[in-house]
Amino acid sequence: MKKIMFIFGTRPEAIKMAPVILECKNFGFEPVICLSGQHKDMVVPFMDFFKLKADHDLNVMKPNQSLAELTANILANAHKVLEAVKPDVVMVQGDTTTTFAGALAAFYQKIPVAHIEAGLRTFDKHSPFPEEINRQMVSTFAELHFPPTEETKKNLEKEGRTSGVVGTELIVTGNTSIDALRMAKDLIDDEAMMKKYSSIDFSKKIVLVTTHRRENHGEPLKDICRTLKKLHHEHGAEIVLPVHLNPNVKSVVENELGGVKGIHLLNPLEYPDFVFFMKKSYLIMTDSGGVQEEGPYFGKPILVMRDNTERPEGVTAGTSLLLGTKLETLYQKASELFTDVNQYQAFQKVVNPYGDGFASHKILAAVKRFLEP
Numbered sequence: 358m359k360k361i362m363f364i365f366g367t368r369p370e371a372i373k374m375a376p377v378i379l380e381c382k383n384f385g386f387e388p389v390i391c392l393s394g395q396h397k398d399m400v401v402p403f404m405d406f407f408k409l410k411a412d413h414d415l416n417v418m419k420p421n422q423s424l425a426e427l428t429a430n431i432l433a434n435a436h437k438v439l440e441a442v443k444p445d446v447v448m449v450q451g452d453t454t455t456t457f458a459g460a461l462a463a464f465y466q467k468i469p470v471a472h473i474e475a476g477l478r479t480f481d482k483h484s485p486f487p488e489e490i491n492r493q494m495v496s497t498f499a500e501l502h503f504p505p506t507e508e509t510k511k512n513l514e515k516e517g518r519t520s521g522v523v524g525t526e527l528i529v530t531g532n533t534s535i536d537a538l539r540m541a542k543d544l545i546d547d548e549a550m551m552k553k554y555s556s557i558d559f560s561k562k563i564v565l566v567t568t569h570r571r572e573n574h575g576e577p578l579k580d581i582c583r584t585l586k587k588l589h590h591e592h593g594a595e596i597v598l599p600v601h602l603n604p605n606v607k608s609v610v611e612n613e614l615g616g617v618k619g620i621h622l623l624n625p626l627e628y629p630d631f632v633f634f635m636k637k638s639y640l641i642m643t644d645s646g647g648v649q650e651e652g653p654y655f656g657k658p659i660l661v662m663r664d665n666t667e668r669p670e671g672v673t674a675g676t677s678l679l680l681g682t683k684l685e686t687l688y689q690k691a692s693e694l695f696t697d698v699n700q701y702q703a704f705q706k707v708v709n710p711y712g713d714g715f716a717s718h719k720i721l722a723a724v725k726r727f728l729e730p
């Protein structure tokens with residue numbers, strides 16, 4: 358049996374890898390899971406939900422670690438696991454430090470790297486930081502590139518990347534985050550969730566918020582918090598904000614918004630709970646990458662709290678608005694969506710540009726053609 362090693366470590370990678378790992382059995386591949394340990398607290402509960410177990414754990418997290426140390430530790434530790442396991446292909450996803458360093462370790466051993474969610478670009482090397490450079494670097498040495506959309510395929514073509522499968526052009530796969538949603542949504546019991554979160558007033562309009570990007574740490578994050586406070590006071594919105602564990606996020610958010618009734622600062626939510634809140638929300642405000650793909654699945658307007666996005670498809674299709682992080686702009690747009698029904702309803706009619714929920718099958722079919730031509 359051919360072995361595919363999946364190297365990942367952060368929450369979004371786990372969510373987007375799970376459907377591909379589960380699909381391996383339909384292709385006769387043996388999946389080997391290697392966690393970097395970057396987000397152990399957030400990844401392990403998710404793995405339990407999809408009944409996945411890690412085979413290896415690189416255990417790289419230390420408090421206040423620099424990006425250089427994190428990268429070096431993943432690279433060195435992944436090298437040892439790869440030497441022991443000798444997989445036929447290594448799969449990585451997206452643009453985190455685990456993605457880059459895990460892929461590089463495989464490349465150094467001449468193991469073909471397959472890159473899921475390839476070709477996303479802002480063309481600004483400082484934003485998102487360090488993700489833009491992580492993903493560009495993986496593209497330079499990956500063997501198999503899997504762009505989720507037409508736009509990302511074009512980016513890869515301009516760089517001269519090929520599918521890696523003889524006689525086949527790059528295929529557009531869709532995003533595996535939509536596969537995960539398709540698999541998860543029927544497992545969620547809405548009534549039980551409403552009981553679990555009984556302190557939230559579900560009769561009011563819910564604004565679901567996530568923020569963690571390094572470019573937004575400091576003043577931009579403070580402006581985001583002030584916007585949320587204003588939305589709560591002026592429009593009576595219930596604010597639901599699962600707070601990312603990064604201390605640069607946690608301390609600011611708790612300082613600015615702690616103790617306000619109707620503003621719910623929660624621990625990071627387990628995936629089914631977060632999916633439930635996406636379904637229940639009136640609008641979603643986020644600087645996350647993954648949430649920009651998932652929100653449209655439920656027809657929710659996404660206010661993107663960033664200056665640029667590597668996911669322009671949502672903006673073009675009309676599922677997302679790219680607004681930056683300034684209080685005035687964010688507040689004005691959110692207010693309009695609270696009051697202008699026509700504008701709000703337009704979001705519900707858009708077809709999600711991020712895929713049909715069957716990306717994993719397309720990805721593994723290409724890997725099969727690559728390994729068994």
Ligand code: UD1
Pocket residue numbers: 367368369395396397398399400419420421422424452453454455487488569571602603604
């Ligand atoms: C990381 C990724 C980012 C991705 C994001 C998804 C890098 C450099 N950044 O950002 O690309 O979009 O994850 O969420 O790869 N922490 C914990 N427990 C956790 C998670 C984080 O304690 O489960 C704290 C630790 O103090 C850690 C800090 O957060 O040092 C930063 O974590 P890190 O993984 O470096 O960056 P993120 O901001 O989470």
Ligand code: UDP
Pocket residue numbers: 368369372534567569599624625626627628629631632644645646647648651
């Ligand atoms: N998510 C979650 N719980 C939360 C917040 C987000 O399970 O409290 C999920 C969300 O559904 C999406 C992913 O985490 O699939 C996004 O992760 P994040 O925003 O941390 O990273 P990014 O996508 O920006 O890399």
